[in-house]
Amino acid sequence: MIRLEKILFSKQKNAWQKTLLRYWDLLSVLVPQTLHARYRGSYLGVYWSLLNPVIMTGLYTTIFGAAFASYYDNSLVNYVLAAFTGLLVIHFYNASTTQALTSIVYNGELLNKIKIPIDIFPLTVIGANIVQFLIGPFPILAIITLVKSQSILHVFLLLIPFISLVLVCTGVGFIVSALFVFFRDLGYFYELTTFILWVSSPVFYPPEIVPTQVKPFLNFNPLVAIIESLRQISLTPDFPDPVYLLRGIFYGIILTTLGYIFFRKMEPEFLDLL
């Protein structure tokens, strides 16, 4: 009896390892393929992804910098850094979820010919964006952190909001990529959603100017906590507020779990509609 259980257990474990290995192998060919397709083989191409946040930071600073500097210790530099860190988060979120949206439908033909786990496609998009982030914006963020916080520990702490962000994007990516199989006009509506998230995150304005009645609602935006803790870690020497750190992680885990459950529930319908 016990031996049988052992055999069953080891078989199960093997199956798990096999699945994990299969996903890893697939990601290790599909992520480079995605990056290659995006940048046509030029490594410098990854730095194109910095262009957007840099230009936006410049624009915000020009227009709002003088008006809002008083909220940032009267320092324009602080405003620039706050806007830049916020934009990195928003940009990562927008890019990865918008690309995830179409990922399954784009690969529909392939899915009809070869047996591949379907969730590999949104995961590939997230993976490609992680790699891109680690090569492009992350070193800059790490330097800012070192200079402003004067602490190596803070560079490592950056990982907590980043992992939260990745989890949030994975969950949302699962949901929107599944929905897009059913509704091909979802792109327009999703654009609106990302815009709402953007404006309701304190990216280019200080959170203090939001009316107190409205503020609690902003906490429903999972990016708010992530942006706040990323700023606390990178721009101040103090230990970041654990409430924001935990809230970010919490949103990440909840969204990934919900997204995954939703995805698995919808999955049997996909191939009939691709």
Next chain:
Amino acid sequence: MNEEVICLENVELWRRNREHFHYDFKRAVFSLVQGKRFKIEKKLVLKNINLRVKRGEKIGIIGSNGAGKSTLLKVICGILSPTKGTVRVRGEIAPLIELGAGFDLEMSVRDNVILYGVLLGHSRQEMKQRLKDIISFAELEEYLPLPVKALSSGMRARLGFAIATSVNPDILIVDEVLSVGDAHFAQKSRKRMEELWQQNTTILFVSHSLEQVKQLCPKSVWLNNGEIAFMGDTEEAIQRYLDYIGLNSSGKNRLC
């Protein structure tokens, strides 16, 4: 030796009618607001399929267009899962269907070998080791660093064939393609197919060329309207299939 490698029991497959689905979020919201009930239309594509294939058997699958041949293969490959019934497959399946469906035209031949191999279910390590054999079989050594878009369609088919047959699969699914490329390569690929045929590989062969089926498969399945209308000796399967078609068309003739 006589172990079953493919076993389908009471398999039934319903699929959505795609032509009635409008893929439109706006309309879905409006019809929800108007209180229209959302009806999912499905049709029965495979009915009550029972199929047992033993190791090493070569089985032909015949039937008219739309009879469900490709769908049946998709169920066996695991691309589609049945609505009812069970599918059990033992061993590695190599589908020789639409060779090169996963190629990325912009990437190099080298990267594509690895990519396609991993998509087909092999590990990256394995593919790296096999890269040399595959390229030399496809005779594309000098094209290794070039993007696949630089290859002619015949060369792409050669590459696809070389990758898909590079492992000795337990089960081979062949859809018409028996030889690809120019005369020289066609001979080479035919030889490899013959080798696979003589080994203990289980083969499912879908073809509209009844002559080829007769030559290559001792046993056949005739699929008609998603059902197995006959399974057994190839000669008889073909005879019944032809009789059925003849009957149908003569019936039509009578109506005219």
